[in-house]
Amino acid sequence: MVKETEVENIFKSMKCKLAVAVTVALLPLAAVAADGMALLQKDCTSCHNLKGPAAQTLQELMDRKGPDLFYAGNKYRREWLVSWLQKPQRIRPAGEYYGKHIKPGVKSDEVDAATLEKHVALSKGDAEALADELMKLRPHDDLIAREKIEPGTIDKQMGEMNFDKFWGCMACHLIEPDFGGFSGPELYTAADRLQPEFIASFIRNPQAWQPKTWMPNKGVSEGAIQKFVRYFVVLNKESENAK
Amino acid sequence: MPNKLLFVMLLAMFAVQAQAGETAADNYKIYCVQCHGMEGNGKGVNIRDMSVQPRDHTDAKAMSTRSDDELFKVIKEGGTSINKSILMPPWSATFSDEEIRDLVQYLRNLCKCKYGS
Numbered sequence: 001m002v003k004e005t006e007v008e009n010i011f012k013s014m015k016c017k018l019a020v021a022v023t024v025a026l027l028p029l030a031a032v033a034a035d036g037m038a039l040l041q042k043d044c045t046s047c048h049n050l051k052g053p054a055a056q057t058l059q060e061l062m063d064r065k066g067p068d069l070f071y072a073g074n075k076y077r078r079e080w081l082v083s084w085l086q087k088p089q090r091i092r093p094a095g096e097y098y099g100k101h102i103k104p105g106v107k108s109d110e111v112d113a114a115t116l117e118k119h120v121a122l123s124k125g126d127a128e129a130l131a132d133e134l135m136k137l138r139p140h141d142d143l144i145a146r147e148k149i150e151p152g153t154i155d156k157q158m159g160e161m162n163f164d165k166f167w168g169c170m171a172c173h174l175i176e177p178d179f180g181g182f183s184g185p186e187l188y189t190a191a192d193r194l195q196p197e198f199i200a201s202f203i204r205n206p207q208a209w210q211p212k213t214w215m216p217n218k219g220v221s222e223g224a225i226q227k228f229v230r231y232f233v234v235l236n237k238e239s240e241n242a243k
Numbered sequence: 244m245p246n247k248l249l250f251v252m253l254l255a256m257f258a259v260q261a262q263a264g265e266t267a268a269d270n271y272k273i274y275c276v277q278c279h280g281m282e283g284n285g286k287g288v289n290i291r292d293m294s295v296q297p298r299d300h301t302d303a304k305a306m307s308t309r310s311d312d313e314l315f316k317v318i319k320e321g322g323t324s325i326n327k328s329i330l331m332p333p334w335s336a337t338f339s340d341e342e343i344r345d346l347v348q349y350l351r352n353l354c355k356c357k358y359g360s
Contacts, residue, residue, distance in 0.1 A: 058265050058270070059269075061273065099272060099276060102276075102281065104280075104286075105286075108280065108287060108288065108290050110288065168328070168329035170292065170293075171293060171330045171332075172277060172278075172289055180292055181277075181278075181293075183289055212273070214273055214274050214277060216274075216333060216337060217333075217335075217337070218333060
């Protein structure tokens with residue numbers, strides 16, 4: 001549950017219009033607290049889809065300014081959300097969606113960094129409150145329930161071979177800050193960011209989550225999916241150690 | 244009379260589009276450009292670290308060595324289906340057969356070429 005003070009803080013930090021603020025201030029605080037999600041939706045919806053469904057047409061996809069959050073509770077790890085919202089760093093090197101942030105370059109198309117916008121940073125209290133609300137958004141519990149993550153580890157080289165050579169995923173994803181593709185999200189922070197069941201489910205059937213996603217369904221085998229999940233843990237540890 | 248004709252033509256165009264789903268131009272822009280480039284020249288934003296470079300779709304010589312059936316197959320089933328790179332993924336879960344056929348024609352327009360020409 002979002003505390004009243006936290007809701008107020010979120011509200012302040014989002015620089016809402018004075019008229020709206022006055023209106024809300026006049027409401028009983030209990031009503032504001034109960035409607036915390038509505039406030040969050042108001043502030044985040046200019047860039048994020050919090051209600052679903054996912055884009056059904058390419059036009060809807062192209063109009064997106066940030067990743068969908070309506071299944072955030074099925075996707076993210078709460079600890080990561082709290083940390084990231086306080087110190088947001090780019091996850092998708094070419095933004096969302098990538099086509100709006102590239103330009104022809106000398107050797108190849110390039111990321112047009114000037115078009116990328118920064119995400120607002122929140123206070124710890126706001127980040128905690130927002131993460132709590134986001135974690136409630138779980139319309140795809142059914143997809144998550146189908147996944148079974150088998151415990152285990154993988155040698156980094158084996159993981160990399162599986163990822164790069166056997167399945168070709170490096171075409172679109174960075175596995176290190178300086179290696180891989182740009183149109184998908186970076187994966188050396190994926191284990192920290194995402195629930196392992198989500199990783200498995202999205203690789204298995206990206207279109208079940210996003211019918212129009214530019215990530216293909218490669219028909220990845222169960223064994224390979226388990227290897228990816230373990231590999232991302234290895235990558236994440238290495239990335240943390242490199243800091 | 245001309246108005247009526249225009250209406251019928253528009254209706255026909257709409258019917259074709261509704262049947263085919265997304266247009267080939269839009270599908271190319273979203274899905275193919277990431278590797279094959281904004282200009283279709285194989286210089287997409289992702290290519291820097293690739294061991295095999297994406298096909299230049301404007302290369303008439305190379306593109307004319309592939310039949311429409313082969314182009315259909317490689318889009319639907321991926322690079323390995325025609326003994327080419329794993330980096331070209333299968334798009335069968337993304338496109339309908341109709342959309343893939345439209346994309347093959349789109350490629351023919353890009354290369355300004357036909358099979359065997």
